[in-house]
Amino acid sequence: MMLTCKEFARLVASGELADLSFWLRVDARVHAWLCRHCRRYRMQIHSLGPAAERAWASSAADSARTDALARRILEGIVQAQRGPGPDASDAPVGKDGAEPET
């Protein structure tokens, strides 16, 4: 049975397309080739990430502020480690080879 537009859209937006069997992927490709609405839909879904990334990039890229935050974090951690007092350097858990299976 031929893939419907609704099913095609679901596969694209959920990311399930990649998990499909070979023939179903072929089916999806053929569907997209025949249906311009679905092609447009797929293109739009795939452009959401880049659009959001560009939109957010400007607000996150305040390097002075970011550097200040990094300093704050490092200082905070160093202080927290010194905090407990002289026993802050309690026996480092050295061996790491044997990890229990979970």
Place this chain on the structure above:
Amino acid sequence: MDAAETYRAEPESEGIVEKLRCGDPEVLREVVESYMTQILRAAMGAGLDRQTAEDVTQATFVTFIEVSRRFEGRSKVRTFLFGILYKKIAEARRAGRKQERVDAIDETIESRFRLDGSWQRPPRPVDLQLYDEEIRSAIEGCLEDAPTAQRFAFVLRDVEGLSTEEICKILDVSRTNLGVMLYRIRNRLRECLENLGVRGAR
């Protein structure tokens, strides 16, 4: 089309954990420098304002150091950090937000198709050349009351480019669950930008 399937490689994290346990300040600096920007960006993408995002980022690293002794090196440092971040974001966003069982977007999606599964209202063109500021406020507005997990799934998958396996670990959900979350949030966003594209006369 396959662009969404190329994953970004994680910065080298071999041996970092072991050195962290010894409290090596250089390694500490390295971890903070390698991951901080990504963590901060994800926190903001998940809907926190800049100040709250910074606080949450800081808290994430503090917790990371605290629990790094228990970290078994099974998962990547990044997966571990994002897992901590996710819990902190959920706490920060919890106030006044109730988890809805039924997502309104489901109905919207239904309404776009006929019973036979063909398009009833086909997608209209979306103008992605709008000013970034315009897109930013549209995205913010439309994600405003989206569930935290959905937002975070979108940020991790489509902005940070993590693999579905890694995101499933971070959010502690099944593959199917993640699929449903991505399906809803991507459609929500797409609907949003579609409406914007028509309003702005370009």
